[in-house]
Amino acid sequence: MKISGSQLFWIINLTSNTSYIVLSPALVQGRQDAWIVLLIAATISLGLTFLMSRVSLMLAGKGMVQFNQELFGKWFGTFVTLLYFVVWFSIMVVRFRDWVDYVYLALLRSTPVYVTLGLTVVFVLYMTTRGGLKGIGRFGEVVGPLFVLTMVIPLLMMPNALDWNQLLPLYVNSGWNNILQGILACVGQFSSPAMTLFMIAQFVANPQHLRWVPMWGIGLMSLWTAVGAIVCVLYVGAYLAPRCTLPWLTYIKSINILEFVQNIDVFSSFVWALIHPLGIAIWLFITSYGISEWWNTKYWKAIAVVLCVAACVCALLTLRMTHFTTIVRQTILVPWVLPVNMIGIPLLMWIVGSWKIRTKRMRPWSAPTH
Amino acid sequence: MVEPNKRALWTGSAIDLSPDGRIQASAQILVPGAIGGKGTSKSVQYIVKTGIGTSVFDAIHNLQEQTSRQTFIGHRIAVFVGERMAKRGIQEYMDELERNPDSNLRANIFLVKGTDAKEFFKLTAELEGYTTKVATQAAQYSDINTNNLKVTRFVNTALSNGQRPFMQVVEFQPASETGESQREQSLVESGFNVHEIGLFNHNTQLVGYLNGDEADYAAWVAGALQKTVLTTYVEQGQGTVSLDLFRVGRSVRSEVRDGKITVRVTLTGRGIIRENNSKLNMLLPKDVEYVKQAFDQSTKRQTEQVIAKVQKDYGTDIFGFGENIYRHHPLVWRVLQNDWDNRFKQVRTVVDVNLKVQLIGNKGPSVAIPERNT
Numbered sequence: 001m002k003i004s005g006s007q008l009f010w011i012i013n014l015t016s017n018t019s020y021i022v023l024s025p026a027l028v029q030g031r032q033d034a035w036i037v038l039l040i041a042a043t044i045s046l047g048l049t050f051l052m053s054r055v056s057l058m059l060a061g062k063g064m065v066q067f068n069q070e071l072f073g074k075w076f077g078t079f080v081t082l083l084y085f086v087v088w089f090s091i092m093v094v095r096f097r098d099w100v101d102y103v104y105l106a107l108l109r110s111t112p113v114y115v116t117l118g119l120t121v122v123f124v125l126y127m128t129t130r131g132g133l134k135g136i137g138r139f140g141e142v143v144g145p146l147f148v149l150t151m152v153i154p155l156l157m158m159p160n161a162l163d164w165n166q167l168l169p170l171y172v173n174s175g176w177n178n179i180l181q182g183i184l185a186c187v188g189q190f191s192s193p194a195m196t197l198f199m200i201a202q203f204v205a206n207p208q209h210l211r212w213v214p215m216w217g218i219g220l221m222s223l224w225t226a227v228g229a230i231v232c233v234l235y236v237g238a239y240l241a242p243r244c245t246l247p248w249l250t251y252i253k254s255i256n257i258l259e260f261v262q263n264i265d266v267f268s269s270f271v272w273a274l275i276h277p278l279g280i281a282i283w284l285f286i287t288s289y290g291i292s293e294w295w296n297t298k299y300w301k302a303i304a305v306v307l308c309v310a311a312c313v314c315a316l317l318t319l320r321m322t323h324f325t326t327i328v329r330q331t332i333l334v335p336w337v338l339p340v341n342m343i344g345i346p347l348l349m350w351i352v353g354s355w356k357i358r359t360k361r362m363r364p365w366s367a368p369t370h
Numbered sequence: 371m372v373e374p375n376k377r378a379l380w381t382g383s384a385i386d387l388s389p390d391g392r393i394q395a396s397a398q399i400l401v402p403g404a405i406g407g408k409g410t411s412k413s414v415q416y417i418v419k420t421g422i423g424t425s426v427f428d429a430i431h432n433l434q435e436q437t438s439r440q441t442f443i444g445h446r447i448a449v450f451v452g453e454r455m456a457k458r459g460i461q462e463y464m465d466e467l468e469r470n471p472d473s474n475l476r477a478n479i480f481l482v483k484g485t486d487a488k489e490f491f492k493l494t495a496e497l498e499g500y501t502t503k504v505a506t507q508a509a510q511y512s513d514i515n516t517n518n519l520k521v522t523r524f525v526n527t528a529l530s531n532g533q534r535p536f537m538q539v540v541e542f543q544p545a546s547e548t549g550e551s552q553r554e555q556s557l558v559e560s561g562f563n564v565h566e567i568g569l570f571n572h573n574t575q576l577v578g579y580l581n582g583d584e585a586d587y588a589a590w591v592a593g594a595l596q597k598t599v600l601t602t603y604v605e606q607g608q609g610t611v612s613l614d615l616f617r618v619g620r621s622v623r624s625e626v627r628d629g630k631i632t633v634r635v636t637l638t639g640r641g642i643i644r645e646n647n648s649k650l651n652m653l654l655p656k657d658v659e660y661v662k663q664a665f666d667q668s669t670k671r672q673t674e675q676v677i678a679k680v681q682k683d684y685g686t687d688i689f690g691f692g693e694n695i696y697r698h699h700p701l702v703w704r705v706l707q708n709d710w711d712n713r714f715k716q717v718r719t720v721v722d723v724n725l726k727v728q729l730i731g732n733k734g735p736s737v738a739i740p741e742r743n744t
Contacts, residue, residue, distance in 0.1 A: 105471050110372075163593065168697035237526030240468070254475040254522050259510055262476060 002205035005213050007137025010144040011200065012217030015193035015282050017147065017275050022189045023229055025329065027242040029182030032167050033174045034229035034241075040179075041186035042222030048191040049218050052346050056201035057210045058353045064198040065293040070362055071352050080345055081294060084198065085287055087341050089311065090332065091192060092283040096120070096315035097324040099276045106249060106269060113319060117312050120277055125308055127281045128288075129301045133203050136281050143274045150271045151224055154264055157255045158235045166234050188333040190222050191342050199286035245323065284308055375402075378439040381416075382502030384487035385463060386452035388422045393463060395429035396420040396488040397441065398502050416500045418491045426466040443470060448478040448502050449521060450487035450540065456568065456576035461528065464574070467521045478506050479521045481537040481568040483579065489544040493557045501557060505540050508564045513586050514538060518594035528574045531707050532692025536592070539566040539579060571686045572711060578684045580676070587669075587676040591635055591689045593620050599644075602668040606660040607648025609736070613665055613727065615641035624695045626702045631713065633691045635677075636722045637669060642729035646736040653734035658727050666723040673721045687714045 003011070023034070030037035059067035064084070068077035096117065103116045127136055171179075197214055204210055232247040236254065244250040252265045288307050292300035318324055356362040379400040388394035397419050421433030434441050449467060451460055467473055482490050495501045509519050517523060519538050527535040542560035565582040567589065580588050589595040601612040618639040625632045643652060643661065650657040680688065692710045696703040706713055 109471070165694070165697050169700035172700040236522065237529075239529035240522065240526040243529075250475065250522075254520070256476045256517070256520075259516065 001132045001134050001203055003134055003137040003200070003203050004205055005209040007134070007141060008200070008204055008209055008213050009217050010140030011133075011137055011282055012193050012196070012214045013221055014140050014144055014147065014275055015196060015279050016190060016218055016221045017272075017279055022186050022225055023232060023247045024245065024326075025185035025189075026182050026225075026229055027232065027244075027247055029178045029185070030174050030229075031242055032169075032233050032238040033171055033179065034182070034233065035167075035226045036171065037179055037182035038186055038222065038226040038229050041183045041190055042219065042226060044183065044187050045190035045194075045222055046215055046219055048187070048342055048346075049194040049215050051350060052191075052194040052197050052342070053210050053212075053214045055346050055349045055353065056197035057207060058349075058357070059198065060201045060204065060207040060210065063202045063290075063293055065290060067353075068349075071349060071356065078294070080349075081290065083345065084195065084341060085290055085294075087337050088195070088283050088287040088290075089307065090328070092280055092287065092307075092311045093314040093318070094325060094328050095276070095280045095283065096311055097318060099280070100315060100319075101324070102246075102272070102276075105246070106265065114316065117315060120280070121308055121312055123277045124281045124284060125305060127277065128285050128304050128308075133200065133282075133285055133289075136278060136285060139274075139278060143271065143278065146271050147275050150268045151228075154252045154255060154268070155227055155231055157257060157261065157264065158231055163234065166238050167230065184334050184338065185329055186222075186225075188329060188338040188342070190218060190225075192333070192337070193218060195341060196282055196286050199290050280311075284311070372440050372442075376439055378437055378441045379445050380441050380443055381445055381500065382448045382450060382491065382505075383443070383446055384450045384452065384482075384491060385426060385455055385460070386486040386488055387454045387458055390422075392422055392424055393426055393429045394420060394422050394486075394488070395426055395433060396491060397430075397433060398491040398500060399437070399439075399441075400500060416491075418488065420488060426463050427470065430466075443472045444474055446474050446477050448480060448506050450480045450482050450490055450502075450505075451537070452482050452487035453484055453576065454486065456481055456537075456570075459573050459575040461574040464521075464525050464528065468525055475520075475522050477521050478509050478516075478519050479524050479537055480505055480509070480519075480540045480564075481576065483539045483541045483566065483568070485544045490540055490542065493542065493555050493560055493562070495557045504557060504562070505564065508562075509538055512538070512564050513596065513598045514567070514589045514594050515596040518589070518592075527690075528570070530693055532687065532694070532696045532703070532710065533592075533690035534572060534686040534688050535570050535574065536567045536588070536688045537570070538564050539568050540564055541566060569680065569684050569686050569688050571684075577686055580680070583672070584676045584679070587673045588680065588688060590618060590620055590637055591622075591673060591677065593622075593690070595620075598639075600641075600665055600669065601645075602664050604648050604650060604661055604664040606664075607646075607650035607657070609646075609648030609650075609738075611643060611648055611650070611661050611664070612645035613641045613661070613725070614644045615639040615725070617641075622689075622691065622694045624691060624698060626695065626699055626706070631691075631695070631706075631717045632720065633694070633717055634720045634722065635673070635689075636724065637673065638724050638726075640726045640728045643727060643731050646731070646733070647738050648736060649739055651735040652730035658730065662725060662727050665725050669723045669725065670721050673723070674719070677719050677721070681715050681717065685711055685715050687711070691717055691719075 026034040026037045065081050068081045071077060072080055099120060100113050100116055127139060194214060201210055228248055232241045232251050235251050241247045252268055255264045256262050284304055284307060288304035289300045291303050321327055380397050381400055382398040384396040386394040398416050399419060400416050419433050419436055421429040423429035423432045490501055493501050495504045498504045510516050524535045527533050542562040566579050567585040568576050569578050571577045586598045595618050597616050599612060599614050601610055603610050621636045623634045652658055
């Protein structure tokens with residue numbers, strides 16, 4: 001079940017496809033300066049991805065569970081690992097909710113939620129259990145370019161809206177406080193896919209790919225988001241765009257070229273319907289495989305089935321919370337997951353790992369010598 | 371699951387003030403069999419339904435209860451606002467147009483002059499079958515850029531602090547006023563046009579209208595014009611020339627010094643001469659230059675008049691001068707914004723016009739001037 005470099009790229013790139021959701025906090029806090037918020041957030045995310053990819057390079061040979069136990073000792077190591085499992089599972093639940101909300105908002109208004117969820121579960125489970133990570137990676141290689149097309153082509157469809165004055169005034173109106181809050185929210189969303197590296201690392205055929213490929217994956221997606229923010233401000237308007245729940249969706253729904261090219265969202269929705277389950281499948285795979293490593297069993301597929309159904313039930317239970325994505329971002333992702341799972345622990349792992357390798361207390365990963 | 375034949379094809383909404391001061395939403399709903407097919411069929415092509423409620427969607431809900439099919443707003447291509455409603459202010463009733471996920475974000479928004487918007491639905495449209503289509507098509511081929519006539523743009527402008535929105539006006543004589551209430555009033559006889567624009571103030575209340583030519587110049591200054599036709603008398607040729615501008619643009623530069631605001635507007639355009647009733651020979655560069663200067667001067671004069679009229683009579687900044695100050699001098703704007711409607715009236719404007727005659731048409735000299743043998 002080894003994956004190639006391009007598969008790694010698409011897995012990371014497509015796991016961060018929540019970027020069109022990120023547009024909302026960036027626009028709310030930054031308004032016409034959203035692109036500044038997003039560019040700074042992208043830079044910080046690249047830094048975090050760099051950190052996490054270095055850590056994943058350290059644990060490339062053995063997997064996160066074993067690595068953490070070697071690093072922090074049996075109990076604390078397991079505790080650290082469990083922190084990640086909980087976060088990955090909760091991200092999976094959020095992704096399920098995202099998908100259900102989107103389907104309700106844009107596609108099927110009277111379909112019961114459990115039908116939408118059920119169909120997604122079947123797709124996700126099939127992808128995960130039949131193909132494993134390699135199957136997901138290959139699927140990513142097929143739909144990834146399609147996804148890029150549906151995201152990039154609409155960017156070019158604003159011929160009548162080139163009033164660049166909309167992007168003024170720069171900075172003055174937002175101030176540091178707003179921009180900083182926007183940056184935090186975006187960093188949380190941008191760099192969460194890098195956490196998957198801890199589990200994916202052991203499956204990468206050539207671990208050298210772990211050095212730069214994830215940074216390309218996340219960097220390109222966050223660059224796209226910055227451009228998307230500019231387009232939303234230009235087309236939807238600097239006043240209306242921050243009030244939209246999904247600004248990107250509002251933009252592609254209002255594309256109108258000569259009263260003829262319309263309803264572009266049809267194509268995007270079709271591709272999103274493929275990409276979203278892929279994103280869920282990755283979180284499901286790494287969580288269930290990690291748990292199977294922790295329990296020392298090889299029945300990760302059974303764990304995947306249980307976890308997937310459990311995530312569904314959680315998504316159903318959270319239905320009474322409106323706009324779940326925002327709630328989770330404000331209460332869990334930014335105040336807890338970002339400082340602990342994306343900054344604190346990776347930093348600790350990196351420092352302790354480097355120290356142990358230097359003092360020869362741990363065997364480092366070494367490139368194959370053939 | 372709703373099959374297409376169980377859906378009501380809701381093509382246009384009308385938002386009016388009901389007699390008891392609530393919201394009255396009307397829908398023009400198409401009768402699928404009668405549209406398309408044979409144009410000669412005399413059957414009913416659409417029906418008009420009306421619901422009353424405390425909000426727009428409440429009225430729509432009320433309307434559903436009178437309809438045999440499920441209403442679906444996704445097909446709505448235009449929203450019409452009645453004059454009484456517009457005068458009262460529509461700020462608080464715009465949310466449904468944007469929030470409702472069913473709503474078509476590409477819908478046009480129109481102001482119905484002189485009467486309730488619902489009356490427009492009752493006219494019979496000879497060419498297109500139903501009046502909503504007539505209005506949106508007319509808007510598409512009108513001089514104002516379609517993107518500026520959409521609900522989304524209107525709402526974004528209404529939300530802004532430094533610009534006031536305008537709407538394209540649908541004008542016609544309602545049946546009752548012409549005494550033809552007995553038989554169906556036809557659109558052609560009603561004098562339908564989309565010539566004017568209606569100006570709104572900062573509370574999104576209607577404050578006045580600008581007629582056709584004024585509307586074009588105002589839209590030009592606001593950056594909302596896509597094309598126009600100018601006709602002017604050229605002194606040197608002792609006759610009129612018509613210039614069809616196929617590309618127009620404008621740039622605005624604002625300056626605030628000692629509390630005095632100066633806005634410099636530069637109007638540009640490129641066009642083709644489609645009619646020449648003067649003695650000028652367009653093959654001569656000198657004569658074309660006369661034409662250009664005549665157009666520059668007349669455009670400058672009329673634009674200044676329109677800006678002055680809007681400043682003096684309506685005092686509502688549809689040109690976006692305030693928005694320009696906000697974008698280029700944000701710190702100054704913080705003070706100015708509190709009293710912008712009053713300050714807008716005192717803005718000194720300088721208009722520069724720079725038009726280009728790109729093409730002269732098929733003839734050099736005019737064929738309206740007979741040859742004189744010497």
